[in-house]
Amino acid sequence: MMFNGQTIDSGDNSTNIQGKEVTVINNSGLSYSDVKDIAMSVFKSNFYDLGEKVENIIQDRAEKILDDYLEKICSKNPKYIENTQNPDIRYVIYEAQKNYARRGGESTKKLLVETLVNRTVIQGNCIQELVLNEALEIIPKITPKQIVILTLIFINRYVNYRIEYPIEHYSYLNKIIRSDIEIDNNYSIFQHLEYASCLNISVASVDYTMVIESKFPQIKGSEEANKIIKEDRELSLMCNMWNNSQMCNANLTSVGIAIAVANIKVKTGLDYDLGIWIKE
Template identity: 50%
Template structure:
């Protein structure tokens, strides 16, 4: 705030204003409205000038995903709003806005917001932060089906249950993520996932028989093998696994992060990424 102003005439048609008292107001913290305003200012100053009609659309989308993020952050971890002053978090917010402004898909924005929340609340583990940052950049390069396949790989091959569950619960969770007939056969589908950094495809394979034999101890059913051979479409999942690049695929740290976030979105199962991603 300027006070006691003095005017100095310095020539025809010009006026300089000099203040000899300046008061600087400092705030100890940020609230959600301030974070929202700063984030939108950053977005508008960096996104391309695409014309009035397109500009309104991209700004609407940027505000939409920002509001979704701030609302969820306030619900889950209100104290973490202070972390948005971190330049790395601020950049991540901008990347999420930019991605949603370009694609405008709600399923993708939900994934981006979930991972952005994790990135905002995680301030201590450098490796986890790097993985989450990479996930935010890779998700916009994938289709929902590709993301669902990553989640299927994680559920089928990586998820270790803390306590025994029924085979029916395991099958139903997988079926919520992706239907067996939706799993593609063509190699280029999996090569794109490898190119994007979500998985690696090796010469060696992990057969469905080996995986399910290792899983039997996690189920509480009395007789697992007859159940597997006849339960719903589960034999089709096994056939798909053994006859596509699924059996040759291993998830990267980024692939695991994306898969876990998608599993939460589709089933409500909330898994701790740090159980699988750590130094």
Template identity: 30%
Template sequence: MFGKKNLKQEGGSDSTNLQGQNVVINNGINYSDAKEIALDVFKSNFLELSQSAAFIAKQRAEELIDDFLKRIIDRDPLKINKIQDPDIQYAIFTAQKEYAKSGEKNLEEMLIDILIRRVEENSQSLKKIVLNESLEILPKLTNEQLDILTIVFLIHETQNNQITDRLTFKNYLEIYFSPFVEQITPNNAVYKHLEYTGCCGSFGIPDDNFANLLLNKYKGLFSNGFEKSIFEQITNGDEKYNSLIINCVNNPTLYQFNAMDEIALEKRLNELEPNNIHLSSFKSLLNESTMNIDQATKLVIELEPKLEILIKVWKESYLCTMNTTSVGIMLAIVNLKRKTGLDIDANIWIK
């Protein structure tokens, strides 16, 4: 974990050497101390069980604390000192308790991820509260519900600025959405339970077409195109505006605006004419040349066939009404990392 180099360890006063780890922690506790603290808290607070059940529970609690401490030391050895914080101890106990009950490895992985985020949070912040709450809520959700949270978070709370063409859009759909649709269900009890746990709220007037949500974010990829002559009628043939158009991504014989949406179009136009005299006409042409809902749905399924079931369930269930709360966002981010390796900065939404 720390490489194969043999380094001489010299500890000063009030320091602790971790033998074999090549790490010196000043004025702190070592791995064994931290592990003992966590296990003592667990033993003192966990329910008394039969001998066989108690053995399994203790084994799982020890497994979680070992995996957690190894990852903490790997990231920042000094963070191990935070085990002495009562709030951190309670967070660790919560994680141990839940993993001791289930033994599910996916749960352990996510609990440890949340614990690490919690240890790295220093201030009395909203994020600290959300992380503590996430440890309590996570075990109350199925893997299916975690995947639903991730989909809802991605479609409502994020926009990928790296998408520039059909290929990058296709890759986006495959990487960000496809891993989460396998277990998706129209069973509304699943969505009601998400609301009950506080992970989701509801929209007043939802959009029941998933493809339309994608279209609104990435309108430039849903263009049917237009004749260049129509564009030139608006600009009176002024060539300075030609940088605003490119060949249509869906029909290279036609043209479209070189902008993902109306905001991007307005920004590009501002660079050419500060008074925006053509903005209204350009926006009208953009919207008139954009696919309708049926065409957009067909394109999404063409690019990623696995999303057909998501589009269907989105329309037929409460899924379209869901919106993630702060805890829902945190759990979605942790689940996204577990299933795809993508680590999104939660500070964008929760600080």
């Protein structure tokens, strides 16, 4: 891997690092410690000199997100460590470290790690690779509340349920994702999400009754859907927030979907296949 057009010549099975330039020639396979040493060296070489106190904070954050990422990769399957030799993956590792080091935030870190793991695992699917790269760039640029909004739009608009799936489970999923956050018609929140290429705001709207009616095949008609909403506290809250904000006008982009899928895994452990919604 090489940056900035300058090279360092090295022999087989060696790794050289100099400032902003990194050349890696390694034929013997990578271990956890190899990847960590290389990634931290790249990070230190490229981040600005901001003073000892700030540098300590930045280094701690960069190392923490890297450790969490590598541990998660190894627990998933140690063979995925080899994928970090891909120059594109090496670059997004650095970008994730940089963005977390700048702003911190536990929820941001978890979402960056989950998305980075997804990006490392996926190989040979160009569109998903590009979408996940963009998601890693966007996550630090939006707020936790905005991430919740994207996820709620996703599970209410883009996920359908089989007839045997209990509506109570769907209601509980909404509650876990919402985390007691209230959503109102704050135009700037949705405007920024649109600017960040996470969603598009349409003139047309979808009433929450229609959402519930179309989501569950066992519900027959809007009257039954309304009754179910009124009898369930969480669905009633969602109905009010949905119909009185721009959630009812929003369509997610591929990046918005990728962020929502990663957030569901972080919050609930549910592992949705991104390929259902994003295909070549």
